[in-house]
Amino acid sequence: MQSVEVDQAVLDGLRARALNMRRHMVRMARGPGQGYLGQGLAIADALAALYFHEMRWSPADLQREGRDRFILSTGHYSIALWAVLAEAGVIPLTELNTYGASDSRLAMSTLDTSPGVEMIGGSLGQGLGQAIGMAMGERMRGTNARMFCELSDGELQEGATWEAAMAASHFGLDNLVALIDCNGIQADGPIVLDMEPIREKWSAFGWQTEEIDGNDMGSVVAALARCRSRRQKPHAIILRTKPGCGIRSLEVREKSHFIRVDSTEWDLLAAELNQEAAQ
Numbered sequence: 673m674q675s676v677e678v679d680q681a682v683l684d685g686l687r688a689r690a691l692n693m694r695r696h697m698v699r700m701a702r703g704p705g706q707g708y709l710g711q712g713l714a715i716a717d718a719l720a721a722l723y724f725h726e727m728r729w730s731p732a733d734l735q736r737e738g739r740d741r742f743i744l745s746t747g748h749y750s751i752a753l754w755a756v757l758a759e760a761g762v763i764p765l766t767e768l769n770t771y772g773a774s775d776s777r778l779a780m781s782t783l784d785t786s787p788g789v790e791m792i793g794g795s796l797g798q799g800l801g802q803a804i805g806m807a808m809g810e811r812m813r814g815t816n817a818r819m820f821c822e823l824s825d826g827e828l829q830e831g832a833t834w835e836a837a838m839a840a841s842h843f844g845l846d847n848l849v850a851l852i853d854c855n856g857i858q859a860d861g862p863i864v865l866d867m868e869p870i871r872e873k874w875s876a877f878g879w880q881t882e883e884i885d886g887n888d889m890g891s892v893v894a895a896l897a898r899c900r901s902r903r904q905k906p907h908a909i910i911l912r913t914k915p916g917c918g919i920r921s922l923e924v925r926e927k928s929h930f931i932r933v934d935s936t937e938w939d940l941l942a943a944e945l946n947q948e949a950a951q
């Protein structure tokens with residue numbers, strides 16, 4: 673595997689971004705007192721690396737032609753998307769505590785009325801197929817834009833995901849990167865169907881694959897850099913992530929699909945996050 677040297681200052685900057693995003697997420701879930709916080713905290717490092725290092729996009733023009741795109745297939749991970757967009761200055765910080773309110777742009781699953789949303793989520797298993805359409809479209813237009821599609825381990829149980837995986841390798845979409853968030857949970861328990869060995873399955877479907885600790889910034893940045901090489905194959909990065917990452921009491925929680933805590937506990941969670949960051 674090609675080794676990638678990443679500047680320490682760059683990594684430190686991205687870790688600081690991810691920490692801020694985790695703070696934004698706690699603030700969001702605190703509004704309604706609940707939310708998909710566990711998954712958001714887990715995927716924060718990957719989104720920080722994408723939006724603040726790997727992707728070519730402009731916070732000032734979210735519709736810019738030929739932009740790199742992030743496609744969030746797992747719609748209920750929206751809390752992480754709102755957090756990265758808030759960190760980039762696209763969403764005002766004051767709006768974050770409207771998360772999940774009925775008239776809010778920041779819904780608990782992605783809507784087309786929210787900023788920076790490339791596809792409407794909610795129905796799982798749809799993202800990779802849509803990302804393929806976008807990747808083919810950009811190729812036909814002759815741009816260098818790349819598509820980064822997040823999907824969850826639960827979505828690996830959808831037939832549509834594997835149909836899309838076959839199509840991407842058939843068409844040699846080397847401008848497509850799938851980020852497969854393997855957090856090991858599916859709703860209120862462990863993953864229902866055993867999908868292992870996940871990496872081997874993607875390799876067998878013709879993808880260039882690697883498997884990393886999705887909460888280690890150095891590994892995430894290096895894996896994304898390796899996907900820049902265009903060798904007629906789509907790329908899959910299997911991210912092993914920790915639900916609740918950054919807040920110890922959530923990391924060890926048995927059920928972290930939908931987090932609800934008492935109003936008195938939010939300060940404690942925020943303090944735990946700061947404490948872990950200081951270590």
Ligand SMILES: Cc1ncc(C[n+]2csc(CCOP(=O)(O)OP(=O)(O)O)c2C)c(N)n1
Binds near residue numbers: 711794795796855
């Ligand atoms: C097509 C479809 N089937 C079922 C659901 C209901 N559903 C919502 S979240 C969820 C769990 C999915 O697990 P995973 O995607 O791994 O997400 P995580 O548990 O990590 O949040 C399910 C089955 C859905 N949203 N879409």
